[in-house]
Amino acid sequence: MSQATLESEEAAARSMDLLRFATAGSVDDGKSTLIGRLLYDTKSLFSDQLEAVEAVSAARGDEYTNLALLTDGLRAEREQGITIDVAYRYFATPRRKFIIADTPGHIQYTRNMVTGASTADLALILVDARKGLVEQSRRHAFLTSLLRVPHLVLCVNKMDLVDWDREVYEKIADEFTSFAAKLDAPDLTVIPISALEGDNIASRSEKSPWYEGPSLLHHLEHVHIASDRNLVDVRFPVQYVIRPQSTVVTDYRGYAGQVASGVLKPGDDVMVLPSGMTSKISAIDTADGPVDEAFPPMSVTVRLADEIDISRGDMICRPNNAPAVAQDVEAMVCWMDETAPLRVGAKYTIKHTTRTARAVVRGLQYRLDVNTLHRDETAPQLGLNEIGRVKLRTTIPLLADEYRRNRTTGGFILIDEATNRTVGAGMIIEAQ
CATH class of the missing domain: 2.40.30.10 (Translation factors)
Incomplete structure (x- = not known):
């Protein structure tokens, strides 16, 4: 492979869209198994990882490979068969990169669920088809709306255990839709799945001919998240002032941080809070060199045309649009x-x-x-x-x-x- 091709592929990988999503739901609804299935079906596992899980499953006498072991890494989690802490996993498809937060279902670990969902673009709420909506399902749905997670996906799991009964699925879907109407849930999708057997996960299953929607992975790859970001209100919290102690570069002063919202461009008029001083952006630098614009969640260094006293904790915004x-x-x-x-x-x-x-x-x-x-x-x-x-x-x-x-x-x-x-x-x- 040529150097130019390699650099082109690396640039394409860097520019790929990133979707953060969290799993939620009650205990034993299959959250960890679902994530294990996604990792398995997208070939995001190392061979030794899969071999280790298969060996443990065989030793236990499990009928299926216990894919939940891929995320339940704590000893207490494996012994009890539950999720306790938030487990983060990463995978990618040719269309998008993903960061998954596998959150616990027990009520005493609600704080862990809040932590995992706080940065999510999308929440997967799992429901056991045999049990229907339970208290924890509603609790997690409310928390995701409180945390302003813009996209919700209700996965009606373990459909294989109810013989893919359409009426069971529709009853749960209708009940959850009615509950979600009371919350601030702008985008809701309902998908019938079997995480254990892989139905409707990476591809549509023949076992649910009555279901006309997409598979879960297809939805995750195509859900539109670009408009979820606030590109109107410019907010740039300053993390660090870069002032190189070098004899070669003597006049460089930049303000490093991550763009919280809005779009920054050289030449833009800006104001620094809390001082209220104004200036113009002279340049925006990244690790790969100068850029023409910066938007969330890019980490950049902003240079201003004027010498202003700015330190960590200050914020760069628009003069007429300030927090x-x-x-x-x-x-x-x-x-x-x-x-x-x-x-x-x-x-x-x-x-x-x-x-x-x-x-x-x-x-x-x-x-x-x-x-x-x-x-x-x-x-x-x-x-x-x-x-x-x-x-x-x-x-x-x-x-x-x-x-x-x-x-x-x-x-x-x-x-x-x-x-x-x-x-x-x-x-x-x-x-x-």
Whole structure:
């Protein structure tokens, strides 16, 4: 293979679209098996990985190769046959690259599910065809809508165990569609599958002639995600100021970071927050050289025409389209700490984009029951895996948007100051 061909293939691979998706659903609905099947059918496994799983399955006397072992890597997961932590797996097809987050189904690991779904473009919610919708199915559907995951796929799994009964499938599909109508779920697709046997996973199955939709892999390859990104509001949180200590390059000053939203181009008028100083973009650099434009989620270095005092935590935006500069924030918070609950008056470190501050809990407006969507306005605290609307006051202003408008500048985490442990994840509703 020539060097030119190799470079061309590498460039094509870099430019391929990337889809992040998370699995969700109740225990034993087949999430890990589904991911194992996707990896197997797309030939994304090394031979020794497959041989090891086949050997374990044979030793157990399993009828089928236990593909769930490809993602359940913890010893406790293999012993109990459940998923505990979030497992990330990577694969690619000629059309698209994928990052999968296999999230746990147990209620006590809801925080792990929130972690896995927080960066997802799409969520796969699995339902056992024999059991239908259960409490955890609804809980995970609500959480994905709360996290603003733009695309939902309901996989009615284990259809082979109900003899591919169309009525069973349609009953579950109708029930879930009615529930999703109460949520903010803009795009919903329902697919009948058998993860164990591979039906309707990589290709359409003859066992479901009544199903006229695409296979799961075809849908994952073709679902449109480009329009999900916010390309209107320019948000560039500065991570690092690049100032080479070199005798060769003496006048280079660049601001490195990842584009959160919007499109940046040389010549654009920009404003730096919180100072409010304005300038123009003189150049945009990447590891491969200068580019004519930058968009999310590119990591770039921006150079400005003027010498401005900019440091980590500042944000580059448009002069007439800026985020809120706010110290008072209202947000939905998912509490993740099992040792101490969130209480009014408690103080934490808040990490928002590249800015770190201290925050105090000014109020707990209500605790939300994710099963009934009931708001308990008398709740005194938030315990492990509970979600509530919280008022925070920060020591320095945050440069924030509403989470529904921008998931990057609208999200934050809370950190325990004594242990440095992440104790909460928040989605900003209002900043002022």
